[in-house]
Amino acid sequence: MSADPPRLCLFNGPYLVLDGEPVPLADGAKRVLAFVALRESLVDRGVAARTLWPDLNPPAACGRLRTELWRMRGALPRLIAATKCTITLRPEVGVDMRDRYDWAGRLVGGTATEADLRAPPAEDEFELLPGWAETWVILARERIRQRLLHGVEALVARLLDQKRTAEAVEAALLVAGIDPLRESAQRALASAHLAGGNVADARRAYDEYRARLRRELGVDPSPEFAALVSSS
Template identity: 40%
Template sequence: MSQGACLEILRPFQVTCGGRRVAISTGAQRLLAFVALHREGAHRRLTAEQLWPDCTSCRAAANLRSALCQGRKIGSAPAIDSADRNLSLAPSVSVDFHGAWDGACRLVSGDGAGPDGDRLAADLSQTLLPGWDDEWLLLERERWDQLRLYALEALAQRFQSEGRHLSALQTSLAAISIDPFRETPHRIAVEVHLAEGNVACAVKRYKDYRRLLQMELKVAPSPRLTRLVRDLTRT
């Protein structure tokens, strides 16, 4: 693959080379995505077994060879490096997911989101490989969801401290869409509404969350969240 190639897996799968979209087979798409999610590299046999679990080992290995061949036809250089039966993405290939993952890790660790918090928030709001139902992707998607959930919460709190109420609210809602039962983003949303003086919105957010917990889990919001609206409503 030539210099400047880009692999997108946070949105509908896409490969661009020299600024132009490249059409590749389904097998090659799965292979590129799988290897991109295993930045430390993946053994050829494990890769074949994961991507073609319903095939015999011989058939899976043949499918892998075919996908590798098709992947090498994307540009002037291979998209995947193969050494000692280990597969890894070529250094010339950039992946949107890698930047989002690294930014989320820095944010969660307290190093900050960098100068472009809005771009990171947009990336964190994206599902990994939407529309794909591959079994091997389930764990990778769960790992991403957990990381981006924590990162979205941290980013929402940062926006709130900066007085960027709309960005804070939108980011907390993005976190809620990942896990509607998790209290932290609901609390941030309530705090944002209160900071803006939107008491009714804060109370509604609290009551909607309380109703969800009661209906689905038969539990109540934490005292910390309840205290935020205790003087505004009768619980």
Template identity: 40%
Template sequence: MPMHARRVLAYLSLHKMVEQDCDRQVLAERLWIDAPPDRSRASLRTAIWRIRSAAYGLLDGDSERVALADSVRVDVHEFRRQAEQMLADTTDYESPGLVPHLRSPADLLPGWDEDWLLLTREQLRLLRLHALEHTARRMCERGLYAQTIDVILSVVDEEPLRESAQGILIKAHLCAGNPADAIRQYDRFRSNLWKELGLRPSPDLCRLISPRSKRTATLSNR
């Protein structure tokens, strides 16, 4: 499909996470912000025609409203469902089984420079990080320290200044009986945080690295 049709299809796919359908006039104004109203509506009609010509059944709607058909599966919808499932405090599923689907960071529509994409792109990025952190925290509570470290390292690697992730990683090292690793991780984070932002770790994170932990780490390195 041509780019103008792909933009309409992408917008409707993301919009469906918020509302079932979309007003045609609003859609035209959002996608063709610099065009006069008559021209933007004409461009939208052409785009919808091209979408329906390319694949029957992608869109539903009438002369006033348009929507992605309910039968269409969207990968972003599945991504969001899995992240929300990982965040749910239920006992009828094993959240680690969902982790591989969210381990690798992936930009939403990479290469697209659209204002209407910015908010959704950031929402999905943060949702993914929260889901991985929540799962790692639950693993740590269950004593799965090696698995906790494996999961949370993907968050720390992507966002090295994210203190909530650093706290989970440091705590997992301590619970696993590796205070030296915890101290090294804390010192690395503290140095980077000061260098990049001129900030110091929070008191809560500092308390994780108690003098007792430091003494243990020193003894273990001898």
């Protein structure tokens, strides 16, 4: 038995980490674990079965879920807590997506620690379960993506308050690169450049954003953004 709590990774996953080593998962286990982890609470077994295997009739889908849970109990007994009606992850199982969601929440809520300021997400943490096309995954993917975008923008503002302009620029470049059409991200980048005294970089960032916005959407940046760089 592993000495460390298991950790489920959904970014670039899903896969399990035990004692610092990645553990591959069977396809059925991947689907069950991902679904339960994204719900973050007790999940009705019937709902899980119908969602995960929509092409099967309800009794067959429930049978498939029972089979997958039985397999996991044998191979990975410490992951799922199941009753006749519900399933959930055991409380000791860590989930990378939940950790990142909480990280962004602390930044947006103004309760971030110094450790939070030094731990921006990696670029690949903005796409949950890449390649999965199910509706329940797509919705969760966009939810965590938006949460992280807001979190990094709040990180930029916090770093600028502390006059850590180099770190602020780096964080702003991350969020602007993830969503090049997002004005709040581009404004964060321009603000970081201006805080460092790099007016030319700020105006270049604005000009590139304006050209992209006109080309792809046929609109201009907001007057507030224009005023930010023109007044510098």
